[in-house]
Amino acid sequence: MKVDENTIRYLAGLAKLEFSGEETTRLAEEFQKIFDHFENISGAYSKMMDEKPEPAWESVLRKDEVKPFGSRQELFQNTKPMRDGFLIVPKVLEQEKK
Amino acid sequence: MTIDEIQKGYRDKRFSVREIVTEYLERIRKLDGTIGAFLTVCDDSALQKAAELDEKRSRGEETGPLAGIPVAVKDNICTRGIRTTCASRVLEDFIPPYDATVVKKLKEADAILIGKANLDEFAMGSSTETSAFQTTRNPWDITKVPGGSSGGSAAAVAAGFAPLAIGSDTGGSIRQPSAFCGVVGLKPTYGSVSRYGLVAFASSLDQIGPIAGNVKDCALAFQVLRGQDPNDSTSMQPDAAGMPSFPSCLPDQGIRGWKIGLPRECFRHGLHPEIEESVRECGRLFEKMGATIREISLPVWDMGMNVYYILSSAEASSNLARYDGIRYGIRAKDYNNLEEMIVHTRSEGFGWETKRRILLGTCVLSSGYEKGYYKRAMRLRDKIRAAFRKAFQEYDLLLLPTTPTLPFDIGKQHSDPLEMYLADIHTVSMSIAGVPALSLPCGFSRSGLPIGVQLAANHFEENKLFSAASLLEREFGPSGRNTPPDMPPVGKIVDNILTRGGKQY
Numbered sequence: 001m002k003v004d005e006n007t008i009r010y011l012a013g014l015a016k017l018e019f020s021g022e023e024t025t026r027l028a029e030e031f032q033k034i035f036d037h038f039e040n041i042s043g044a045y046s047k048m049m050d051e052k053p054e055p056a057w058e059s060v061l062r063k064d065e066v067k068p069f070g071s072r073q074e075l076f077q078n079t080k081p082m083r084d085g086f087l088i089v090p091k092v093l094e095q096e097k098k
Numbered sequence: 099m100t101i102d103e104i105q106k107g108y109r110d111k112r113f114s115v116r117e118i119v120t121e122y123l124e125r126i127r128k129l130d131g132t133i134g135a136f137l138t139v140c141d142d143s144a145l146q147k148a149a150e151l152d153e154k155r156s157r158g159e160e161t162g163p164l165a166g167i168p169v170a171v172k173d174n175i176c177t178r179g180i181r182t183t184c185a186s187r188v189l190e191d192f193i194p195p196y197d198a199t200v201v202k203k204l205k206e207a208d209a210i211l212i213g214k215a216n217l218d219e220f221a222m223g224s225s226t227e228t229s230a231f232q233t234t235r236n237p238w239d240i241t242k243v244p245g246g247s248s249g250g251s252a253a254a255v256a257a258g259f260a261p262l263a264i265g266s267d268t269g270g271s272i273r274q275p276s277a278f279c280g281v282v283g284l285k286p287t288y289g290s291v292s293r294y295g296l297v298a299f300a301s302s303l304d305q306i307g308p309i310a311g312n313v314k315d316c317a318l319a320f321q322v323l324r325g326q327d328p329n330d331s332t333s334m335q336p337d338a339a340g341m342p343s344f345p346s347c348l349p350d351q352g353i354r355g356w357k358i359g360l361p362r363e364c365f366r367h368g369l370h371p372e373i374e375e376s377v378r379e380c381g382r383l384f385e386k387m388g389a390t391i392r393e394i395s396l397p398v399w400d401m402g403m404n405v406y407y408i409l410s411s412a413e414a415s416s417n418l419a420r421y422d423g424i425r426y427g428i429r430a431k432d433y434n435n436l437e438e439m440i441v442h443t444r445s446e447g448f449g450w451e452t453k454r455r456i457l458l459g460t461c462v463l464s465s466g467y468e469k470g471y472y473k474r475a476m477r478l479r480d481k482i483r484a485a486f487r488k489a490f491q492e493y494d495l496l497l498l499p500t501t502p503t504l505p506f507d508i509g510k511q512h513s514d515p516l517e518m519y520l521a522d523i524h525t526v527s528m529s530i531a532g533v534p535a536l537s538l539p540c541g542f543s544r545s546g547l548p549i550g551v552q553l554a555a556n557h558f559e560e561n562k563l564f565s566a567a568s569l570l571e572r573e574f575g576p577s578g579r580n581t582p583p584d585m586p587p588v589g590k591i592v593d594n595i596l597t598r599g600g601k602q603y
Contacts, residue, residue: 016437
């Protein structure tokens, strides 16, 4: 895989992160080294094309039951600013400028 | 001090729980400025719990199996009412409203939470240097790293700040720091200990386990921690999975007739010669005890590290998407809209290594690369599991080094990600296979640094690990009795109590 600064910028957008120009250059170089190292999985994988996949593990789920949490104050102690029981966040929908 | 020694002291009324806890807190206060093992020390709650236990004992009430034992808990494990940061700015003000299942179990066993231990940010790292708050130093040589990511937990035990610590291991994060700090650390079988309340890094690999000064304490703590939990759908019923009920497996039944495999892939270029010699010496000791040692080949070893970094980074990128500044954790101050708020919060809150792993995971899951990397790594995980299954059909145990190197200098590997990732080369494959593995001290290098040897067994065969490890420990001496050269011996804790007035209980 070829990694360049555009790759890093594209991935940063997907991951909701931003990097300076210098950081982007550094990451492109580091990722190139890491992906060069990852190449050995291609050879190993091609040798097992005919092998059957392992059966998937079975998840054991508990009953989906509503349980009271107890202290409402404790539950919301980490939340950001609230009003009337709702979290305050910036506007998501804005009026289109004419 | 060992758990046995402390509990015997309580039984013999040589000291009270409050005195022991006070002395441990005092030792932390005096020495942790140099070591940096703790992010939070729980002075008040620990002393309060100690007083409650003394009361309970004076009334003659029954106490739990870890009664009065101070425990350090890694700071990515939720503790109700006590800050849990994951060593990240993102969670620097996070106070969990609930206890992780393991913390609940420790409390039910009457253990005393003495503090929250430092780690690499979100458990991503092998040196505890990626912590946003402090670098932990190796008690055996403070110019060296303690390993990671459970470096604070391992250093706390090695420095005598607690006889027991809890860590988490995703690709070696209990075993590697245990080896570097000269203590005993167990990564249990995936599914044997509940992950409920462990802040997720890579959910299909994360596992909580104990770190202690000796094998017996490690086994006792595992007995307390393990068990099925309805709050973790990946936790398994140990008895249903064929695990023998506990204390019966500890008194070692000997290993005569056991077959032990030595994977030759671990002994190639890159392994420190003194570590190789120590591990081979363990093999010779096992042979003297009546086991058969055979070199075996596990060709999957070579792809283990790549499979691990692809899968763990993919899961991390997904798990860490929740830190968006909306519900909890920090929120950036400057932004014009929701998108900017999220991007600024994440970019300011996460450290470099965490961002690098999120980006790596985003890449291997992104359209165009998912098939070539993530899906292939998932198939190769099957192959690694199958290789271990086959090995354990023939062998009781695998014997191998825990780390390829001795503890390295602080600051040395931090800048080169590949070099840092290679520190996990001997631990990741067992994580991928989900099998249990234990690291225990097997001597020291000529430079005086601890060397760890690793034992791995089939799923739910921790009992075999404990049996073999306790036999080896007999040869090398329990690490809990060794104190790093520059630190006052842990035994001083009792001396201090007795000389300070010698109040008998």
